[in-house]
Structure formats: C-alpha cells, structure tokens
C-alpha cells in the first residue's frame with residue numbers, strides 16, 4: 001500500500017504520483033486530504049485500487065481504463081467521465097452528469113445521482129443507491145443505468161440506446177423514452193449487481209428504453225427532375241429556391257445539404273495585396289527564400305505542432321468521408337509536413353498511422369472518444385461549433401452509418417445521427433476551464449489544447465478562449481464546408497471568415513492581449529492567396545477543408561449527405577468507395593498543398609517580407625466599400641500599390 | 644459564467660477571512676474579478692454607503708466627485724458621520740435615512756458615481772483581480788460579521804471592471820445583495836418591464852437584473868422566500884444565485900440544473916458554493932455532508948433562528 005497526502009501539493013503532482021504508482025503495479029494507493037479538489041486520479045491506465053479519503057471535485061477518476069477508485073464521501077460533476085473499464089465507487093452523493101460518456105466499467109454511487117446521470121454513456125453500468133436528479137439517462141447511447149430510488153422528471157430524455165431501471169417513483173419520462181416489460185432474468189441480474197456493492201434491493205424495478213421515434217427522419221428528400229423547374233434566374237427567384245420550396249412542401253422540414261456556402265457573402269476575394277502582378281511573377285524559387293515554418297500551440301504545451309507551412313487539414317469526420325479519403329488526407333498532410341485533424345467519430349487507426357501529426361477532436365457526442373487516443377494525439381481540440389452549423393451538432397445520415405462507423409462511434413447502426421448541440425459537461429466558460437485542465441492532466445501538459453468555434457460573436461468568444469487557457473483557437477467562418485447540415489443554418493447563421501478574423505484580432509486588442517492567442521482561420525480558404533490574406537489579417541495559420549476534397553476529385557455536386565458521392569470521397573457505399581485510390585488522391589492533395597505554400601511564399605516575398613508571418617494589414621487593401629467596412633482596410637485607390 | 648459562495652454563521656465570526664478562502668478555492672471559475680458582500684449585525688445608529696468613484700480618490704476628479712457626494716447628502720439633510728477611501732472606493736458612514744432609493748438615485752445621477760452598497764448591515768467590496776489580491780487591497784480578512792456572499796467572475800459578454808463585478812446590490816433596497824452564476828435569457832424583456840416602473844440600470848450585466856427584480860418584489864411586500872419561489876418561474880435561462888438581506892439569505896436554482904451548487908448545513912452555520920472544494924476550505928481534511936439542490940429549488944435561512952424556513 002502507498003499513501004499520498006494531497007494536502008499541500010498541486011493536483012498535477014498528485015496525478016503524476018498516482019500514475020507512476022499505478023504503472024509500477026502498486027495495488028493500493030490511499031489519498032488523504034482530497035478536500036473536494038478537481039481532477040483527482042484522471043487518466044489512469046491499469047488495475048490499481050485508489051482510495052480517496054474524503055470528497056472529490058469534478059471528473060474524479062475520469063478518462064481512465066482499469067482502476068478501481070473509491071471515493072469515501074461525495075463526488076463533484078462528471079465523476080468517472082468517459083471511463084473505458086474499471087470501477088468507481090462514491091460513498092455518498094455524486095454531482096451532475098455522473099458517468100458522462102462512459103464506455104465501459106461500473107460507476108456505483110451509494111447516495112444520490114446528480115442530474116443527467118449517464119448522459120451520452122455508450123456502455124458499462126451506473127448504479128445509484130438513492131434518488132436520481134433531473135433527466136437521468138439524457139441522450140444515453142448504450143449500457144445500463146440503475147436507479148434504486150425515485151427519479152426527477154425527464155427520465156431517458158432523447159435516449160438513443162441502452163436501458164434504464166428505476167426502483168422508485170418516476171416523476172416523468174423524457175421525450176422519446178418508453179416503458180417496457182422486464183424480461184426473465186433481468187431482475188436477478190440487477191439484484192446480483194446490487195449485492196456486489198452491498199446495496200439493498202428495491203422491491204421491483206421499471207424498465208425504460210428508447211422509443212426510437214427520433215432516431216430517423218420521418219421522410220427523406222426525393223430527387224426532383226430539373227426539367228420541371230422553369231423559373232428564370234433572377235434576384236428574387238431562381239431554380240434553387242423553387243426546388244427548396246418543393247422539397248420543403250414534401251418533407252415539412254428544413255433541407256439537409258453539404259459542401260460550402262451556396263450564397264454570396266463577402267470573401268477573401270474582396271480584399272487584395274497592394275502589390276503589382278510583376279512583383280509576384282518576378283519571385284524566383286520563392287519556397288527556398290521565404291520561411292513558412294510555423295509553430296502552433298506553444299503557449300502552454302511542451303510539444304507544440306511543428307508545421308512546414310501554416311496550413312492544417314480541417315477536421316472532417318470519418319463517416320462524412322470514406323476511409324480511403326481520410327487516409328489519403330492523412331498521407332498528404334505527412335508529405336506536406338503539416339497536421340490533420342481527425343474530426344468527429346473517433347480516431348481511425350489507419351488515419352493515425354498515416355499522419356505524422358494529428359489533432360484529435362473532442363465533440364459533444366464523445367463518439368469513440370478514448371484516453372488511449374488522447375495519448376496518441378499530437379493536439380486535442382474541443383469542438384464548440386463550426387461555421388456551417390453554429391449551435392447545432394454534427395449530422396450523419398443513416399445511409400452512411402455502416403456497422404464499422406456505428407461501432408467506432410458506439411451507436412446503433414443505420415440511425416440518422418444528430419449529435420448533441422452542446423457538450424454534456426461544458427455548460428459555460430467556467431466549466432470549460434475545468435475540461436481543458438482535465439485534458440492537460442491526462443496528457444501531462446505535453447500537447448496543445450485548442451478550441452474550434454463557428455464564427456458568431458468572435459469578439460467575445462476569443463476573450464473567453466484566452467481566459468480558458470487554450471493553446472490556440474480555430475475559428476470557422478459561415479462559408480465553411482460541411483458534410484451535412486440544415487441549409488437554413490448553413491446559409492444564414494454566423495459571420496464570414498473575413499469578418500471573423502478581424503473581430504478576433506480586435507477582441508484581443510481590446511483587452512490588451514494582442515498576439516497572446518494564436519488563431520487558425522478556416523472557412524472559405526481555397527488557395528495560398530486566401531491563406532496569405534488571412535495571415536496578413538492576423539491569423540497564425542489556416543485550415544482547409546473543401547479545397548482538399550476538390551483537389552482529390554470532388555466535383556461539388558453537394559450531395560455528400562446522401563452518401564452517394566460519385567467519386568468515393570463522401571460515401572460509405574463499398575462500390576463507390578472503391579473508386580478512390582488512396583495514393584493517387586494523397587499525391588494530388590499534397591501537390592495542391594504544395595502549390596498553396598508556393599503561392600504564400602511568392603506573395604510574402606513580393607510584399608518584401610522574408611517570412612509569411614511578416615505579412616500584415618499594411619499589405620492589404622479592400623476592393624469594395626463593404627469589405628472596407630468589415631475589415632477596416634483602406635479602399636484601393638490610385639497610388640496605393642507598393643512600388 | 645462564474646463561481647459563487649455564501650456563508651451564514653449563528654454567531655458573528657471571521658466571515659471576511661472565511662469568504663476570501665472560499666472564493667480563492669473557486670477562482671478557477673472566474674479569474675477576472677472578485678467581490679464580497681459582507682454583513683455585520685445591523686446598526687441602529689448608522690448606515691454605510693460604499694461608492695465607486697470611477698477614478699481614484701487621489702485625483703482631482705475623484706476629490707471633486709467625493710465632495711459632490713457630500714454636498715448632495717447634505718442637501719438631503721443627511722448627517723455624515725465619517726468618510727474614507729481606498730483608490731476608487733469611497734466609504735461613508737451616515738446617520739440612518741428612510742428614503743434609500745431616492746437618495747441613491749440623486750447621488751448617482753448628480754455626482755457621476757456608482758453606489759456599490761447601502762445599508763445598516765451590508766458592505767460590498769468588488770474589483771478586478773483575485774480574491775487574495777482584493778483582500779489585501781481592501782482588508783477583507785479583518786471583517787467580522789454574521790453572513791456574506793461572494794463571487795468570482797469570468798466575463799463572457801460585458802466588460803471587465805469593478806461595476807460589472809458581483810455582488811450586485813439590489814438597487815435602492817437597503818442591505819439586499821445577490822451573486823449569480825449563469826445567464827438570464829429573458830433579460831431584455833424583464834429589464835424593459837422594470838425600467839417602465841422607474842428602475843434605473845447601471846450595467847448591461849444580467850445579474851444586475853436579478854438584483855433589481857428581487858428588490859422590486861421585496862418592495863411590493865413579498866417575503867424573501869416568496870420572491871425566490873417566483874424567480875425560478877419568471878426568470879428564464881440557466882442560473883444559480885444567492886441572495887442576502889440584513890438578517891437572512893437564500894438560494895434559487897433554475898429548472899434545467901445547468902449551474903452547479905452545493906449546500907452544507909450544520910447546527911451553527913450554512914455554507915453554499917458552486918463547488919464543494921470551496922466548502923472544504925472551511926473544513927480542510929474533513930468529509931462534508933453536503934447536498935446539491937434539485938432543479939427549480941430555492942431555500943432561505945434566517946439569522947435569528949438559522950433554521951430552515953422553506
């Protein structure tokens with residue numbers, strides 16, 4: 001037995017000790033004076049037993065695989081979050097979201113369970129000896145939740161899979177949950193589990209399962225024949241609008257669509273560099289003379305991303321995209337010396353193997369999220385929202401939810417996935433700090449932690465991000481691409497990248513923190529010139545999504561969401577997928593990325609700076625009064641060009 | 644987006660020191676500003692007005708604002724017993740007055756200052772910086788009294804400054820203060836409604852709205868408990884807030900239970916905080932018998948009995 005006195009030491013030190021002892025195979029570790037502090041015993045891999053003599057704060061025992069954690073008294077929010085296996089026992093009460101995102105193992109709370117117990121859990125068992133607060137089993141995706149006492153309202157709200165058993169009174173069921181008769185042997189199973197933890201047997205249990213009404217759209221879009229639309233193209237009415245109305249009349253709901261923005265918004269085309277064309281053309285061998293190398297995320301992390309040029313491949317999920325497409329993008333990122341972001345749906349092993357540097361995204365649904373993959377990642381990103389669908393979660397239509405993708409995500413196969421619109425354990429900027437610290441604890445501060453936000457109130461959001469201690473922030477303009485979103489939101493919500501990057505800079509300046517947070521701008525970056533413009537406006541790097549897909553053969557047919565991509569890029573249909581040749585696609589994307597690098601270098605040199613990071617606002621002009629208004633750049637007039 | 648804490652003792656004690664510790668334990672939830680609403684036994688013969696001059700009292704502008712305040716008070720026939728200042732913070736002891744609201748509006752509107760608190764038991768001290776920091780600057784640790792509430796702020800929308808720091812005084816209502824964690828989504832609607840009935844707002848902070856909303860209800864003769872009961876239905880959004888009066892305090896929590904709050908009740912005290920870690924600051928090394936209130940819950944305690952009234 002080993003003991004640790006947490007009394008006067010920082011929590012990181014406590015966790016390092018626990019992990020060190022666990023790795024050595026110490027079978028019992030006793031921790032004194034926990035005093036309800038946060039993040040105790042997170043990220044522990046192995047079978048040790050950890051006894052906490054007192055109360056624990058947020059996320060105790062979370063993101064672990066294997067250990068038994070015994071908390072003598074209470075636990076704060078998110079106890080046992082995302083555990084893969086092992087057992088966490090709470091002697092008294094647990095705060096909100098106990099067992100959030102659990103993927104296996106057992107959580108036993110002898111007292112009451114806080115609200116939204118088992119939110120987004122995929123597997124494993126949660127047992128509550130007392131009552132359960134509001135919305136037990138909220139968006140549960142698998143596993144079992146057993147509540148011995150009474151439940152407040154909304155039990156099983158929007159549950160997708162899994163089973164809830166309640167021994168006491170149930171105030172009300174949540175949306176899309178229903179009662180079901182217990183099968184033979186089920187009650188005995190529960191009693192056996194209760195016996196294992198010395199919990200008394202309630203006389204009977206009621207069983208709650210998903211009703212399943214919300215797991216599929218009631219109707220799908222049918223293909224309209226274009227010949228039937230005869231409206232002329234004009235400012236008020238056009239073919240797309242007529243089609244839109246016809247489809248909505250059919251479905252009675254919004255349309256789902258994919259690809260980038262389909263309407264006119266101010267873009268990087270509306271600004272230009274103050275240089276004459278000859279100055280760009282006269283640059284010989286720009287790559288050799290201009291520095292593009294970029295360090296990203298070195299604010300707190302000891303191992304930041306080291307990029308050969310300030311470009312990332314934007315997060316795009318395996319699910320929206322096919323496996324060969326993901327692997328090709330990963331290979332291209334390695335050839336180009338940059339990093340890829342895995343996107344939603346878990347880390348695809350083949351993609352990880354092909355990528356030299358990978359950012360690992362943590363999204364609201366926590367599909368496939370695991371501490372092991374966190375340790376394999378080169379950076380971790382908390383997704384708040386994206387430009388194409390700010391305020392909404394990801395969508396993946398059932399036609400793309402193959403057995404493999406369903407397995408990776410921990411969801412039933414074939415459902416129309418609509419990811420939660422917010423994180424179960426981040427309900428404000430104050431909770432977010434603790435989540436970020438949790439990720440730092442798990443990775444011992446090695447890798448950068450970033451945020452991705454859809455551009456809305458960037459001016460406020462960037463200040464919050466700065467205070468929340470991220471290493472960098474990714475801002476996605478409204479024109480950003482998507483694999484599937486509601487077209488209403490895609491075309492009408494948020495602000496464009498041009499406005500976003502300007503607001504980000506002014507937000508930091510307003511609080512005297514200019515230059516203190518690296519910004520990655522994405523959304524509508526289509527070549528090296530766009531990238532150079534974003535950097536001149538203040539971005540530290542850019543990310544490209546749609547353009548990389550186009551480079552590998554996407555024709556922009558806007559049907560990614562249907563899963564019928566004719567090029568094998570955004571589909572899971574084996575026949576179509578087989579059309580995409582990984583190495584060829586990778587080479588094309590790498591070559592496109594290389595061209596971006598050359599364009600950036602040529603522009604920087606033409607502006608008279610030896611590094612792309614030397615570009616600044618002084619090198620830019622606005623081409624329209626609108627762009628001048630948005631960016632604060634001067635309008636192009638005679639004599640503006642640099643000689 | 645913040646952390647909140649409150650404490651009530653049966654017998655007067657070192658509440659300043661205790662609250663500084665609790666808020667230090669919550670500082671990760673809000674690094675921008677910190678504030679304290681501290682209560683003594685109400686005095687029959689004096690009231691304390693704490694004013695934010697909005698510039699240092701050492702400057703010419705600060706001096707002229709302070710003397711303007713004195714002039715207005717004299718105009719109202721108020722006897723000033725003493726005054727003192729620390730940087731922007733101006734503290735006056737005056738003989739008791741009945742027309743708290745009218746006097747307050749006159750002082751603010753004519754002297755260009757802001758009243759942070761006014762009452763016979765309450766003093767609010769709030770500023771940009773951490774709990775330990777502000778304690779040092781304003782001598783919070785030395786304060787003894789019966790109860791207190793406090794706040795650490797992470798600004799999400801409005802500016803970081805002393806006026807937008809919490810606690811908020813329930814404007815015009817002596818000795819009532821609130822601290823809040825969350826976001827009121829029917830802010831504009833409620834604000835317009837209150838403005839129509841003559842209330843003035845000093846900030847765009849939604850927590851100020853809660854303070855004025857509560858003050859208005861108290862003014863109409865509702866008990867603290869009735870006011871809290873109504874607030875959980877009438878205020879929309881996510882919130883956990885604490886309210887304190889000269890002899891009572893309580894909490895209310897939204898129906899979504901989106902903001903954390905933990906309560907510790909003992910025979911001789913009640914302590915409430917966003918997180919248990921703050922409560923453990925009062926009892927290091929102990930396992931505490933706490934509970935997390937259910938959604939839509941509210942509860943009040945009276946100093947005289949320190950017994951539950953809800």
Ligand SMILES: Cc1cc2nc3c(=O)[nH]c(=O)nc-3n(C[C@H](O)[C@H](O)[C@H](O)COP(=O)(O)O)c2cc1C
Pocket residue numbers: 259260314315316317320321342343344361383385386387394452476479480481482483484522523524525543544545546547560570
């Ligand atoms: C097919 C596809 C899938 C996407 N999946 C994700 C995702 O899983 N997570 C995410 O943060 N963004 C996702 N996005 C958005 C991109 O990361 C990025 O914000 C956007 O593509 C940038 O704009 P661009 O396409 O104009 O370069 C996806 C975009 C596309 C086109």
